[in-house]
Amino acid sequence: MVFGLVGILLVIPNPEIISSLSEVGEQAMQMSMAGGGVVYMILGAAGVFLYAYRTLGLGRALAFLLPSVLISLTSELLGTSTGFPFGHYSYLSGLGYKIAGLVPFTIPLSWFYLGCVAYVLARVGLEVDRKPSLLRHIGAIGLGALLLTSWDFVLDPAMSQTSLPFWYWHKPGAFFGMPYQNFVGWMGTGMVFMSVAALLWKNNPIKLERFPLTVPLIVYLGNFGFATVMSLAAGFSIPVLLGLVLGVTPAVVLWLKGSSASATPLAVEPVAKEVSVASVKVALK
Template sequence: MKAVKVLFICHLAALLFGLAGMLIALPHPELWSFSPLLISVFSFGINYAGSLHILFGAATVLLFGLRIVGVRRTLIFFAASTLISLSIELIGTSTGFPFGPYSYNTFLGFKILGHVPYSIPLSWFYMGFSAYILAHLLLTRRRGGTESQRGSGLWAVLLGAYLLTVWDLTLDPAMASERLPLHFWQWGVQGAYFGMPVQNLVGWSVTGLLYMGVSRLLWRSDLEERRLLDVAWLPFGVYTANTLFAIVLDLSVGLWLPPLLGLFLGIVPA
């Protein structure tokens, strides 16, 4: 687990680096424009920080899964989450269905088929896997530690998709705000939920349900709780860190409801 911990620390550092760039460096160029070294750091951040924390997050969760969840299950979830989410994102950026009309900017890395940054399917993977593991543990502990129960896989899929959608409830309002100095994607319409189309939440939920459901069907059995309990801090840490990242962005643009939703509907249950 030492390598997992190192990658997780890198993920946290990249999240903090991104926040510092968006909330401090961009609005205050006087803090770095006088130094060639700081200009280079700023240029690196603008070009790579957006995808860097996703790469570290995906690497962290992938290695965690291979070590703790098992090679077969982890690779199934990785393939299902990245391929299904990429397919739906390509449809979404081309047609506006099912998320609503939107397009990605250039800050998340090169775009697959000119539409979807390569890092986006990776974010679906590591946040979805973390959410699913947390959902499974929550349900298992709720029923007193019994690992086999009829319908438990379905409930884990539903709760995992719910936790994933709560993250979006927190993240997208900041990304839709005109007050944020940097945007990774832009909406083609002014939506009802703090600038985000409500349709997007349905798209997120359905996408999460699809790849979590496909993964669980191919697994043919639940996760083993005993192997996860001692290392549950990792999926919880990944989920919490990324939700807090979104909360800080919301607060920076003066939004209060999305952070409360992320805290009480996401982090607290997790």
């Protein structure tokens, strides 16, 4: 992320910097600009999947990976070809091979890894598995989707309007170049695949005892920080403030609540055990 920020914010606006680099430095910078975004998303997805596998188990990890990738890819393909549900937009180069010539294969991976940490923070923070109820399930899905969408508040204006944009809107919208429809699409897509994951996890709840939430928070804040630097460099402060209120603050609160709940064991009622001893007669010769 840091290497990408240096390239996008420092090197591209000042190309003379490249000429001052050594031959190795020039090659490294060219490789970074050509494939840095791809590596960033692949490593993010791999890291979160490893975390999910180690803490949730392979079944739950796959039960989130597959719906999030397939449903987000469907939404992105619809969006880039019809304008629904995000609005009319197109991806440029820089994010890897495009599926059907429309959506880079890395985009569904980013939906997975940010969606996963957002949902885990919301689910554990609301103690869905400790005190299950329909209201808590709905709340976790809604909050998880809100955390995911709040990241896009900050990311989208900068990534579509930087000196090296990665996508563009056919008709710029009212919110710093983005249509409001985009946020509805993000919330809807996130809620759909989180709902599917919740249903798949129904008979296999998370064991909250000492459940580690630090990695999801670090992943969320790290990606939010990347988007924040991009947005502030582009002069977009209001999206950052909105993301801090609707994304970072709830994420930290959920982390605190979830960490506290994970460290508190459930009260177990003593169970009285009655042992009946049958009388045994021993015949002696």
